[in-house]
Amino acid sequence: MLYPVNGKIQPFCGKVPVMSALEATSAKQGPSQIARPSGLAEEVYRRIRADIMSLKLPPDTRVSVDSLARELGVSQTPIREALSMLEANGLVSKKHFTGYATAPRMDRAQLDELFEFRLLVEPHAARKAAEAMAQSDMESLGAVSGAHAPSHDGFADMDTEFHKLIAQGGGNHLIADSLARLHIHVHIFRSCFRSEIAEEAVHEHDAVIAAIRGRDAAAAEAAMRRHIERSYGRLRDFIRD
Amino acid sequence: MLYPVNGKIQPFCGKVPVMSALEATSAKQGPSQIARPSGLAEEVYRRIRADIMSLKLPPDTRVSVDSLARELGVSQTPIREALSMLEANGLVSKKHFTGYATAPRMDRAQLDELFEFRLLVEPHAARKAAEAMAQSDMESLGAVSGAHAPSHDGFADMDTEFHKLIAQGGGNHLIADSLARLHIHVHIFRSCFRSEIAEEAVHEHDAVIAAIRGRDAAAAEAAMRRHIERSYGRLRDFIRD
DNA sequence: GGTCCGCCAATCCTATAGGATATTTGATCC
DNA sequence: GGATCAAATATCCTATAGGATTGGCGGACC
Numbered sequence: 001m002l003y004p005v006n007g008k009i010q011p012f013c014g015k016v017p018v019m020s021a022l023e024a025t026s027a028k029q030g031p032s033q034i035a036r037p038s039g040l041a042e043e044v045y046r047r048i049r050a051d052i053m054s055l056k057l058p059p060d061t062r063v064s065v066d067s068l069a070r071e072l073g074v075s076q077t078p079i080r081e082a083l084s085m086l087e088a089n090g091l092v093s094k095k096h097f098t099g100y101a102t103a104p105r106m107d108r109a110q111l112d113e114l115f116e117f118r119l120l121v122e123p124h125a126a127r128k129a130a131e132a133m134a135q136s137d138m139e140s141l142g143a144v145s146g147a148h149a150p151s152h153d154g155f156a157d158m159d160t161e162f163h164k165l166i167a168q169g170g171g172n173h174l175i176a177d178s179l180a181r182l183h184i185h186v187h188i189f190r191s192c193f194r195s196e197i198a199e200e201a202v203h204e205h206d207a208v209i210a211a212i213r214g215r216d217a218a219a220a221e222a223a224m225r226r227h228i229e230r231s232y233g234r235l236r237d238f239i240r241d
Numbered sequence: 242m243l244y245p246v247n248g249k250i251q252p253f254c255g256k257v258p259v260m261s262a263l264e265a266t267s268a269k270q271g272p273s274q275i276a277r278p279s280g281l282a283e284e285v286y287r288r289i290r291a292d293i294m295s296l297k298l299p300p301d302t303r304v305s306v307d308s309l310a311r312e313l314g315v316s317q318t319p320i321r322e323a324l325s326m327l328e329a330n331g332l333v334s335k336k337h338f339t340g341y342a343t344a345p346r347m348d349r350a351q352l353d354e355l356f357e358f359r360l361l362v363e364p365h366a367a368r369k370a371a372e373a374m375a376q377s378d379m380e381s382l383g384a385v386s387g388a389h390a391p392s393h394d395g396f397a398d399m400d401t402e403f404h405k406l407i408a409q410g411g412g413n414h415l416i417a418d419s420l421a422r423l424h425i426h427v428h429i430f431r432s433c434f435r436s437e438i439a440e441e442a443v444h445e446h447d448a449v450i451a452a453i454r455g456r457d458a459a460a461a462e463a464a465m466r467r468h469i470e471r472s473y474g475r476l477r478d479f480i481r482d
Numbered sequence: 483g484g485t486c487c488g489c490c491a492a493t494c495c496t497a498t499a500g501g502a503t504a505t506t507t508g509a510t511c512c
Numbered sequence: 513g514g515a516t517c518a519a520a521t522a523t524c525c526t527a528t529a530g531g532a533t534t535g536g537c538g539g540a541c542c
Contacts, residue, residue, distance in 0.1 A: 039337045039525080040525080041325065064493070065494070074527095076526095076527085080325075080495095084326050085325050085326065087326065088326040088329035096495095097533050099492095113414060121361060171354075174355060174358045175354075178419055281496085305524090307522085307523065307524085316497050318496065318497085337525095338523080339503090339504060340504095
């Protein structure tokens with residue numbers, strides 16, 4: 001057959017891939033989501049993004065379309081579409097006739113800009129979350145609370161989920177999407193330095209969660225602001241420029 | 242020849258297209274910019290985005306890859322890359338095996354979310370612009386001030402430039418990019434209703450400009466907040482849902 | 483010994499052909 | 513007359529081949 005089925009990524013020709021895609025989406029986004037086998041491009045997109053976030057593709061690394069196509073067992077077209085989307089999200093950059101490369105690691109100026117933005121948006125999101133968060137999300141929030149994360153990746157996932165839930169809690173999709181896009185870069189930056197799991201961060205998280213559960217908007221905003229400021233202080237130490 | 246040169250978009254095979262691309266970029270971004278013929282995909286991207294913003298492609302309209310390829314005289318690949326980038330920016334959406342379509346017109350909820358976001362970010366940007374805007378941008382700001390725009394498009398361009406300069410003035414690229422991305426949607430929404438050129442908006446702009454020129458951060462923030470609130474009121478009237 | 487020029491490999495970019503799918507249209511049946 | 517099913521069309525998705533360009537490498541020249 002023309003479609004290599006060596007365990008990488010399979011096109012939507014058979015029935016099995018479709019089912020697996022359905023399971024994947026429904027498992028990740030909850031049962032209320034429509035079944036949408038969004039195509040190979042999106043699959044490849046997630047794969048590459050995961051590789052970037054796990055530092056399997058470190059910052060400032062060349063990414064060859066040919067290599068990816070061979071490695072994933074798909075044609076170049078979906079690779080190109082995925083890379084174009086990643087470029088639009090700032091995770092890779094394209095130089096004409098030279099190819100794609102993962103974005104270089106954040107420098108001091110970019111870190112400052114990123115946290116200025118977070119400090120502007122995320123406390124507001126926490127305030128609104130305290131006012132209007134749905135009960136279901138509130139319960140999910142409890143799941144990322146007290147449990148001590150064993151590994152570095154475990155903490156990172158928990159942190160991502162924590163901030164995502166609060167951003168969504170405000171009910172504003174634009175805010176949630178913007179913060180999610182930014183959080184990816186924070187994740188990469190933090191992973192670059194394999195920073196120790198900060199016990200403080202967990203306490204700060206719990207403070208925010210407590211305020212939101214108590215529907216105390218002002219306290220939630222303040223706690224989130226404090227968390228981001230402290231987080232900024234912890235990350236800033238890793239950089240000198 | 243394989244490359245149709247019927248006046249649409251030309252590949253980078255000859256010398257003339259390269260020169261024209263150079264002239265275009267240098268004319269738009271100033272003489273200090275490196276020459277970067279970024280490829281067909283970006284050219285196509287700008288073209289489609291322009292067509293969407295000019296309502297030549299109205300909201301919720303099917304966009305065929307084949308048709309675009311024929312119309313622009315290029316292959317399908319750059320069209321796909323451009324559409325992927327547009328999708329990442331929320332201007333088109335893709336449905337598997339059905340094709341691309343321009344995003345539907347904003348509904349009331351989206352308008353609310355968008356202006357909540359703007360109200361959160363843009364006054365802050367104005368404050369920072371008043372504190373730190375470069376002298377060159379300050380002069381450019383004067384150019385979009387008093388002059389009465391004759392046409393609807395003229396006002397729209399002026400408005401876009403006004404908000405772009407202030408967003409850039411704060412020196413935070415993330416803020417500037419986010420606001421630019423959002424402003425496109427505001428532009429489309431406004432164009433849909435061919436709203437009359439609001440004389441008020443010009444006065445509000447002038448108030449912001451005056452505050453920034455006077456380096457009065459608090460006044461700039463307040464003026465921008467007022468401008469956005471009024472702008473929201475003007476646009477909200479067009480929608481019922 | 484340093485610098486410049488031409489060649490080679492790797493990569494990207496474009497174009498075309500073929501298979502698969504969703505939507506539409508028309509005819510048939512109830 | 514309305515609804516249902518099937519064929520046809522238009523479109524997308526994938527794969528492969530060929531042309532064009534960049535960056536690095538070795539040799540020649542000053």
